[in-house]
Amino acid sequence: MRFDRTVAAVLFLGAAAAALQVAVALGAAPPPGPREAPPPSADAQTLRVMTFNILTAGSDGHVGPWEKRKAAVVARIRQFRPDLLGTQEVLASQAEYLRQELPEYGWAGAGRDDGAATGPQTAVFWRLDRFEKIREGHFWLSKTPDVPGSKDWLSWVPRTASWVELRRRDDPRQTLLFFNTHFDALSGSARRKSAALLRERISQEAGGRPVVVTGDFNAQGGADVYRRVLGDGEDAGLRLLDSYREVHPARGTNEGTYRFPGGLRVDRRLDWILHTPHFRAAWCGIDTASDGGRYPSDHFPVMAVLTLEPPAQQ
Numbered sequence: 001m002r003f004d005r006t007v008a009a010v011l012f013l014g015a016a017a018a019a020l021q022v023a024v025a026l027g028a029a030p031p032p033g034p035r036e037a038p039p040p041s042a043d044a045q046t047l048r049v050m051t052f053n054i055l056t057a058g059s060d061g062h063v064g065p066w067e068k069r070k071a072a073v074v075a076r077i078r079q080f081r082p083d084l085l086g087t088q089e090v091l092a093s094q095a096e097y098l099r100q101e102l103p104e105y106g107w108a109g110a111g112r113d114d115g116a117a118t119g120p121q122t123a124v125f126w127r128l129d130r131f132e133k134i135r136e137g138h139f140w141l142s143k144t145p146d147v148p149g150s151k152d153w154l155s156w157v158p159r160t161a162s163w164v165e166l167r168r169r170d171d172p173r174q175t176l177l178f179f180n181t182h183f184d185a186l187s188g189s190a191r192r193k194s195a196a197l198l199r200e201r202i203s204q205e206a207g208g209r210p211v212v213v214t215g216d217f218n219a220q221g222g223a224d225v226y227r228r229v230l231g232d233g234e235d236a237g238l239r240l241l242d243s244y245r246e247v248h249p250a251r252g253t254n255e256g257t258y259r260f261p262g263g264l265r266v267d268r269r270l271d272w273i274l275h276t277p278h279f280r281a282a283w284c285g286i287d288t289a290s291d292g293g294r295y296p297s298d299h300f301p302v303m304a305v306l307t308l309e310p311p312a313q314q
Contacts, residue, residue: 039080039283039305044170047279047306049243050082051180051214051271053299056089056120062261063298066094072296074101076287080303085125086180086214088299092117104128110138112158115148122162122215124180131166134175138162139201141183141194153190159183161198161215163205176278177206181215183225191219195228203238210278212306213240214271216299221245221255221269230274240274243281243304257286257300271302279306 039048054073057066077085077098085105090098092111099107102125109123110116115138126133141159142150151158161181168174179202184190202211219225221242230240244255257271265288273284283305290296 039285039303045308046282047084047212047308048080048082049084049086049212049214049273049275049304049306050077050080050301051086051088051216051273052077052301053088053182053216053271053297054090054094055297055299057091057094059089061298063295069294069296070094070097072291072294074098075291076289076296076301077102079289080287080301082125082303083127083130084178084212084214086178087123087125088120088180088182088216090121090123091119092121095121095123098123098125106131106133108133108136108138108164109162110148110160112140112160113149119149119158120182122160122180122182124162124164124178126164126166126178130169132169132172134165134167136162136164137205139197141181141190141197145197145201151190153184153193154187155184155190156186157184159190159194161201163201165205176210176212177202179211179213179215181213181217183215183217183219185218188225191217191225192228195225198229199231199238199240206238206276208237210308211240211276212279213274216271218270221272222251226272229272239277241277241279241281243273243275243306244269244284244302246281247284247304255286257302259295259298259300271299273302273304275306278309280309281305282307 095109105125106128107125109121111119111121113119139145139161140150142152144150149158159182163179165177183194231238255269256265256267257269258266281304285303287301
């Protein structure tokens with residue numbers, strides 16, 4: 001097992017180095033994102049959702065230290081003003097900064113190493129003026145999902161998912177569940193097993209109620225893991241829809257949500273916003289903005305505007 005992880009790490013780093021050499025040689029920069037219409041205005045029946053891998057502080061690499069990019073992270077969040085925000089690779093200190101800068105949001109998170117404050121979190125945030133938290137939960141993508149720090153299936157590091165059940169303040173009878181996760185970067189086996197576990201937990205906790213799912217799935221939309229997460233018609237009890245593909249049915253050339261050093265944008269949409277058929281996607285886009293060439297993270301945030309479908313259409 002240790003040998004397999006070592007080989008996987010070497011292959012991953014080798015691919016990154018090759019991409020860096022190409023990017024530097026070509027002077028590549030991320031192409032602009034798809035030209036989108038502005039998001040619809042928010043109202044009681046719409047939900048603005050963002051997923052954002054902000055990159056763990058201390059692993060800043062080509063994007064620069066957290067202290068020099070943290071304001072840009074907050075700026076991208078404020079620009080879109082999501083009702084629900086799923087984040088990945090958030091250390092406790094980074095979560096605390098976001099909470100201080102975004103006091104209008106509630107927060108729930110757990111460190112992947114100990115279930116408390118150690119290690120990156122898949123922290124979730126929600127607007128306090130729109131939602132009241134009923135309960136929260138965290139689990140590990142492993143054979144023992146309730147054991148903090150656990151990992152299996154050749155995972156490089158422990159991986160987690162966090163979720164909250166939220167009550168709408170404008171209509172206390174209405175609730176939804178919001179899940180956020182981060183799949184393993186190297187092990188295909190771990191991603192496939194994680195997809196099954198995620199769906200199992202969603203079905204267990206949601207019980208047919210509206211669900212929104214965000215995350216860095218480390219897999220291309222349309223790939224095997226993608227189909228497993230959505231269900232691919234196998235489970236009539238849980239159907240998940242891809243908001244980006246709803247709005248952009250044909251795969252485009254500027255869908256990548258990750259970039260290598262040197263600015264080369266990877267042609268893989270790793271970050272997804274999913275939802276149950278209780279909603280439809282009215283708009284979805286990828287934020288490729290930078291501040292004079294300085295990017296807030298090595299991932300681009302993905303944004304969606306979801307509209308609550310009338311009960312007769314659910």
